Amino acid sequence: MRTDYDLIVLGAGPAGLTAGIYAARARRSVLVLDTGTIGGQTVLSYHVANYPGVTETSGRALSQAMLQQARAFGCDVKAFAQIAEVDLSAPLKTITLKDGTAFGAPAVILASGGVPRKLGVQGEDRFVGRGISYCATCDGDFFTDRPIAVIGGGNSALEEAVALSRYASSVTIIHEFDHFQAEPWIVAEARANEKISFLMNQRVLGFSGDTQLSAVSSVDKETGFAVETRVDGCFIFIGYVPNSGAFAHQVKLTEYGEIVTDGSLETSLSGVFAAGDVRQKRVRQVTTAVADGTIAALAALEFLSDLAA
Numbered sequence: 254m255r256t257d258y259d260l261i262v263l264g265a266g267p268a269g270l271t272a273g274i275y276a277a278r279a280r281r282s283v284l285v286l287d288t289g290t291i292g293g294q295t296v297l298s299y300h301v302a303n304y305p306g307v308t309e310t311s312g313r314a315l316s317q318a319m320l321q322q323a324r325a326f327g328c329d330v331k332a333f334a335q336i337a338e339v340d341l342s343a344p345l346k347t348i349t350l351k352d353g354t355a356f357g358a359p360a361v362i363l364a365s366g367g368v369p370r371k372l373g374v375q376g377e378d379r380f381v382g383r384g385i386s387y388c389a390t391c392d393g394d395f396f397t398d399r400p401i402a403v404i405g406g407g408n409s410a411l412e413e414a415v416a417l418s419r420y421a422s423s424v425t426i427i428h429e430f431d432h433f434q435a436e437p438w439i440v441a442e443a444r445a446n447e448k449i450s451f452l453m454n455q456r457v458l459g460f461s462g463d464t465q466l467s468a469v470s471s472v473d474k475e476t477g478f479a480v481e482t483r484v485d486g487c488f489i490f491i492g493y494v495p496n497s498g499a500f501a502h503q504v505k506l507t508e509y510g511e512i513v514t515d516g517s518l519e520t521s522l523s524g525v526f527a528a529g530d531v532r533q534k535r536v537r538q539v540t541t542a543v544a545d546g547t548i549a550a551l552a553a554l555e556f557l558s559d560l561a562a
């Protein structure tokens with residue numbers, strides 16, 4: 254049994270919910286399906302302080318408000334969908350669940366976000382939001398005049414370390430090699446920064462603290478010397494994993510698995526759009542995700558109108 258909609262949105266984070274709001278408000282039938290919980294990565298954020306017009310909120314509260322708004326316009330939103338198959342190739346794109354239920358639509362928006370790559374060491378999950386963060390723009394301000402560590406050695410890690418030095422009292426960059434993978438200009442900028450120090454060749458073992466993070470434990474890979482770095486915060490920048498596996502081989506991806514889009518956020522497949530963190534872009538924030546949701550929804554609406562013409 255298949256239920257058809259004008260538009261199916263995969264992912265109910267800020268990008269997907271915004272797309273749902275715009276398309277449902279335009280009186281289109283819209284289904285937003287999420288394989289997890291509503292809100293996406295925002296539910297990991299205890300404080301969202303940089304969403305314009307909302308001075309202080311939690312990610313959960315912000316996404317619940319978006320959900321209510323989408324439903325008020327008539328958007329169907331389903332969480333914890335067990336998706337068995339996504340077929341984007343035919344003019345009517347179909348999503349089939351494991352129980353056999355199927356949904357079809359001529360237009361689809363892929364808004365499945367992504368996850369920061371984790372170290373996978375002891376204490377990491379426990380201290381997320383309690384000292385550990387994966388987002389300098391989001392959380393840097395919370396560590397004003399406090400000592401922090403940055404883990405990573407690529408461009409993001411060094412750029413964010415320099416940015417975080419504007420808030421923190423000190424920044425210790427902890428890196429697994431004796432050299433950086435980042436470009437020379439940002440390495441030079443970090444080295445010239447008086448607040449930044451370096452712990453190279455380290456294997457991070459874990460994080461410790463009481464209710465809040467207080468130390469990062471690591472070991473020198475050559476000497477075996479154990480190091481405990483006392484910090485109030487630790488930012489981990491070791492990469493980003495887009496949730497694009499379900500669409501691989503169907504739409505064009507970058508070498509990092511990000512979905513490639515054009516200016517209207519259309520993918521390499523006609524009628525298939527991508528919005529938010531899953532697509533190839535530089536800035537991954539709630540504001541940029543909702544902007545993408547808007548653009549993709551308006552482009553999908555135009556696509557649907559053209560089909561009917």
Ligand SMILES: Cc1cc2nc3c(=O)[nH]c(=O)nc-3n(C[C@H](O)[C@H](O)[C@H](O)COP(=O)(O)OP(=O)(O)OC[C@H]3O[C@@H](n4cnc5c(N)ncnc54)[C@H](O)[C@@H]3O)c2cc1C
Pocket residue numbers: 263264265266267268269286287288289290291292293294295297298300301302303304336364365366367368369386387388391392496499528529530531537538539540542
């Ligand atoms: C710890 C943390 C704190 C942050 N704090 C802030 C902050 O303070 N301010 C800020 O602006 N930004 C913050 N960010 C970044 C922000 O949360 C993201 O940029 C934003 O949520 C991206 O929105 P999105 O809708 O593109 O993707 P996501 O929020 O990742 O949502 C994607 C959704 O798609 C679902 N999904 C995955 N695969 C599939 C599939 N195959 N089919 C259907 N659904 C699928 C997921 O379950 C998820 O619900 C933070 C990020 C993290 C990790």
